[in-house]
Amino acid sequence: METITAASGTTSLTWLLIALPLAxxxxxxxxxxxxxxxxxxxxVATIAGSFGVAVTLWLSLLAKPSEDRAVRQFLFTWxxxxxxxxxxxxxxxxxxxxxxxxxxxxGLLIHVYAVGYMKGDDGRRRFFGYLNxxxxxxxxxxxxxxxxxxxxxxxxxxxxxxxxxxxxQTRDTAGPAAKKAFVVNRVGDIGMSVAIMLMxxxxxxxxFQGVFEAAPGASSAMVNxxxxxxxxAACGKSAQFPLQSWLLDAMEGPTPVSAxxxxxxxxxxxxxxxxRSNPIFDLAPTAQMAxxxxxxxxxxxxxxxxxxxxxxxxxxxGSTMSAIGYMMLAVGLGPTGYVFAIAFLLAHGFFKAGLFLxxxxxxxxxxxxxxxxxxxxxRSVMAITTATFGLGYLAIIGxxxxxxxxxxxxxxxxxLARSPIIGGLAIIGAGLTAFYMSRIFxxxxxxxxxxxEDVHPHESPWSMTVPMLVLAIGSVASGYLLMRDYTLEKWLxxxxxxxxxxxxxxxxxxxxxxxxxVAVGIVAAILLYLRRDVPQVAPEKVSFLVVAxxxxxxxxAFNEAVFMRPGQWLTRSLVWVDNRVIDGAVNGVAASLxxxxxxxxxxxxxxxxxxxxxMLSGALLVLVLLAIVGR
Amino acid sequence: xxxxxxxxxxxxxxxxxxxxVLFRRNAxxxxxxxxxxxxxxxxxxxxxxxINGTLDGQVxxxxxxxxxxxxxxxxxxIIMSIFATRRSASIDEANLLRS
Numbered sequence: 130m131e132t133i134t135a136a137s138g139t140t141s142l143t144w145l146l147i148a149l150p151l152a153x154x155x156x157x158x159x160x161x162x163x164x165x166x167x168x169x170x171x172x173v174a175t176i177a178g179s180f181g182v183a184v185t186l187w188l189s190l191l192a193k194p195s196e197d198r199a200v201r202q203f204l205f206t207w208x209x210x211x212x213x214x215x216x217x218x219x220x221x222x223x224x225x226x227x228x229x230x231x232x233x234x235x236g237l238l239i240h241v242y243a244v245g246y247m248k249g250d251d252g253r254r255r256f257f258g259y260l261n262x263x264x265x266x267x268x269x270x271x272x273x274x275x276x277x278x279x280x281x282x283x284x285x286x287x288x289x290x291x292x293x294x295x296x297x298q299t300r301d302t303a304g305p306a307a308k309k310a311f312v313v314n315r316v317g318d319i320g321m322s323v324a325i326m327l328m329x330x331x332x333x334x335x336x337f338q339g340v341f342e343a344a345p346g347a348s349s350a351m352v353n354x355x356x357x358x359x360x361x362a363a364c365g366k367s368a369q370f371p372l373q374s375w376l377l378d379a380m381e382g383p384t385p386v387s388a389x390x391x392x393x394x395x396x397x398x399x400x401x402x403x404x405r406s407n408p409i410f411d412l413a414p415t416a417q418m419a420x421x422x423x424x425x426x427x428x429x430x431x432x433x434x435x436x437x438x439x440x441x442x443x444x445x446x447g448s449t450m451s452a453i454g455y456m457m458l459a460v461g462l463g464p465t466g467y468v469f470a471i472a473f474l475l476a477h478g479f480f481k482a483g484l485f486l487x488x489x490x491x492x493x494x495x496x497x498x499x500x501x502x503x504x505x506x507x508r509s510v511m512a513i514t515t516a517t518f519g520l521g522y523l524a525i526i527g528x529x530x531x532x533x534x535x536x537x538x539x540x541x542x543x544x545l546a547r548s549p550i551i552g553g554l555a556i557i558g559a560g561l562t563a564f565y566m567s568r569i570f571x572x573x574x575x576x577x578x579x580x581x582e583d584v585h586p587h588e589s590p591w592s593m594t595v596p597m598l599v600l601a602i603g604s605v606a607s608g609y610l611l612m613r614d615y616t617l618e619k620w621l622x623x624x625x626x627x628x629x630x631x632x633x634x635x636x637x638x639x640x641x642x643x644x645x646x647v648a649v650g651i652v653a654a655i656l657l658y659l660r661r662d663v664p665q666v667a668p669e670k671v672s673f674l675v676v677a678x679x680x681x682x683x684x685x686a687f688n689e690a691v692f693m694r695p696g697q698w699l700t701r702s703l704v705w706v707d708n709r710v711i712d713g714a715v716n717g718v719a720a721s722l723x724x725x726x727x728x729x730x731x732x733x734x735x736x737x738x739x740x741x742x743x744m745l746s747g748a749l750l751v752l753v754l755l756a757i758v759g760r
Numbered sequence: 761x762x763x764x765x766x767x768x769x770x771x772x773x774x775x776x777x778x779x780x781v782l783f784r785r786n787a788x789x790x791x792x793x794x795x796x797x798x799x800x801x802x803x804x805x806x807x808x809x810x811i812n813g814t815l816d817g818q819v820x821x822x823x824x825x826x827x828x829x830x831x832x833x834x835x836x837x838i839i840m841s842i843f844a845t846r847r848s849a850s851i852d853e854a855n856l857l858r859s
C-alpha cells in the first residue's frame with residue numbers, strides 16, 4: 130500500500146488540470162455567439178494550459194523518490210451525512226499521472242486537428258465547448274480520490290460523449306446513435322452505483338485508500354460481488370462484451386470525437402477503473418477470471434467485426450474494441466498484467482488517435498465519404514496522411530520496433546504465462562489485427578483508384594497534418610520509451626504492483642510465434658485485397674461469418690430480441706394497465722358521480738312554486754309525524 | 761269567547777296563504793300570500809300566549825313582525841328589479857338559476 134501525502138508546492142496545482150478545460154467549456158457553452166470567432170482557440174488554449182500543468186506536475190513527481198509520489202489535494206467537503214462523508218479531493222499518483230499526460234497530450238493534438246477539421250462548421254464553438262467538457266470530465270475521472278467522485282467524472286464523460294456523438298443534429302442517424310451510447314452506458318452505470326453501495330455497506334467508506342485498506346478483511350463473496358459490479362461498469366464505458374454495441378454507432382460523431390473517445394478518453398476509463406481497483410481484483414480471483422474472459426471475447430469479436438466493415442471508421446472502431454479487449458485481458462491477469470495494460474493503453478492512445486485522425490484526413494479529402502470500397506490508391510495524393518496512417522498501422526499490428534510490438538507482445542507473453550489457451554487466443558487476435566488493419570490500409574491507400582467521379586482528394590491543411598505527424602512519432606517511439614529498461618514498470622509499481630510473468634517459453638519464441646501470426650494476417654490481406662480487385666459494391670454472396678461480422682456479430686439483433694422487444698412488450702402492458710385499470714378506476718368514480726348528479730339535478734326545476742310545495746309537504750309531514758309520535 | 765276560534769281562523773288564513781303561494785303566478789300576489797301566512801302564524805302565537813298566560817308568544821310575534829317588515833323591503837326591491845329587466849312579474853319565468 131502506497132502512502133499518500135497532502136499536496137504542497139507544485140503538486141497543489143493539480144486542481145488546475147480540471148479547472149482549465151472546465152472553465153473553457155463553461156465559457157464556450159455559456160457565452161453564445163459572442164465567442165464564435167475565437168472560441169476554438171480558447172478551447173485549444175485551455176487544453177494546452179492543462180497539458181502544461183500536467184508536464185510540470187510530472188517533472189515534480191519525477192523529482193521525488195518513487196514511494197512518495199502519490200499526493201492528495203483536498204478541495205472541499207462535498208457531502209457530510211453521518212457516516213457517509215465525501216470529500217472533493219484529487220489523488221495524483223503514478224497511475225493518474227500517466228492517464229493525465231495521455232488525456233491532455235493526445236487531447237491537445239486532437240483539439241488542434243479539430244480546428245482544421247471543423248473549419249466551416251457553424252457549430253465549431255459549441256463543438257469545442259463539448260470537447261473541453263469531455264476532457265475535463267475524463268480528468269476528474271482519473272484524478273478522483275474516491276469512487277463517488279470518480280462516478281461524477283464517469284457520468285460527465287457519458288454526457289459529453291452523448292452530446293458529441295449526436296453533434297450532427299441534422300443527421301437522422303446521429304440522434305439514435307447518441308441515445309444508444311447513453312443508454313448502454315447507463316446499463317454499465319448500474320454496476321458502478323451498486324459497487325459503490327456495496328463498498329459503503331461493507332467498508333463504510335468510498336475513498337480508494339479506505340476501501341483498499343479494508344478490502345482484505347471483507348468476505349470473499351463481497352469482494353467478488355464488488356469486482357463483478359466494477360467489471361459491469363467497465364464493460365459499459367469501455368465497450369466490452371456484452372455492452373459493446375454502442376461503440377460502432379458512435380462513429381456518427383465528427384472524426385476528432387471518434388479519435389478522442391477511442392484514444393484518450395471514454396473507452397480507457399473502464400481499463401483505468403479496473404487497474405485502479407487492483408487491490409480488490411487481486412482478492413477476487415473469480416471476478417478477475419471474468420475480466421479475462423470478457424477481454425478475450427471482445428478482442429476476438431472486435432477483430433472479426435473490423436475484418437468485414439467497409440466503413441473506414443467502423444472498421445477502426447472494431448479495432449478499438451479489440452485493442453481494449455487486450456487491455457481488459459491484461460488487467461484481468463493481475464500484477465503480471467496491469468503495467469502492460471497501461472503500457473498498451475498509452476501506446477494505443479498514440480496510434481489509434483493517429484489512425485482516426487488519418488481516417489478523418491482521408492474523409493476530409495474525399496467529401497466525407499467513408500466507404501473504403503470507393504477509396505484506393507490515395508497514397509499518390511495524400512503523402513503525409515499515408516505515412517502517418519502507415520506508421521500507426523505498423524504500430525498497431527506489432528511490427529518491431531514500433532509501439533505495438535513492445536506493448537502488445539508483453540500482454541501476450543503474460544497471457545501465455547497464465548494459460549496456453551488464453552495466450553493462444555491472444556495470438557490469434559494478433560493475427561486478426563494484422564489482417565483487418567492491412568485490409569484497411571490496402572483498401573484505402575494502395576491498389577487501384579476506385580473513387581467516385583466527383584471527388585478530388587487533396588492533402589489536409591497543416592493544422593491537421595501536424596498533430597498526425599506528432600502522433601505518428603509517438604506511435605513509433607512510445608513503446609520503446611515506455612518499456613525500455615522497465616521504465617513504466619518502475620513508475621507504476623507502487624500503485625499497481627508488478628510481477629514478472631514466468632513463461633516456460635523464452636521471449637524470442639513468443640515473439641516469433643506472434644510475428645508469424647501477424648505475418649499470416651498480412652499475407653491473407655495481401656492475397657485478398659491486393660492481388661485481387663476490390664469490388665466497388667460489397668459482394669452479396671459471402672460466408673455466414675462475413676454476414677455475421679457485417680451485422681456486428683448479431684449484437685444488435687440479440688439486444689433487440691432479448692431486451693428491447695420484451696421491454697417494449699412490458700411497457701405496453703404496463704401502459705395498458707395504467708390506462709385501463711388505474712385510470713379506469715379514477716375515471717369510473719368520477720363518471721358515476723357525474724351520472725348520479727345529472728339525475729339529481731332534475732329535481733331542481735327552477736319553479737318557485739314547486740319548491741314551496743316541497744317545503745309545505747315536508748312541514749306537513751313533520752307535523753303529522755309529531756302528532757303520531759307525540760300521542 | 762273560546763280562544764280556539766282564533767286558532768281556527770289562523771289555520772284558515774295560513775291555508776289560504778299557502779294555497780296562494782302554490783297556485784298563483786304573479787310575484788306580488790305570492791308575496792302578499794306569504795305575508796298572510798306570517799300573520800296567520802302571528803295570530804296563532806298570540807292566541808297560544810293568551811291561553812297559556814305567558815308572554816313568550818307575544819314576544820315572538822313582535823320578532824316576526826320585524827322580520828316581515830325587513831323581508832317586505834328586500835322582497836319588493838327584488839320584484840321591482842326583476843320587473844324592470846324582464847317586464848314581467850311572473851315567478852315561473854324567473855328561473856335563470858336553473859341551468
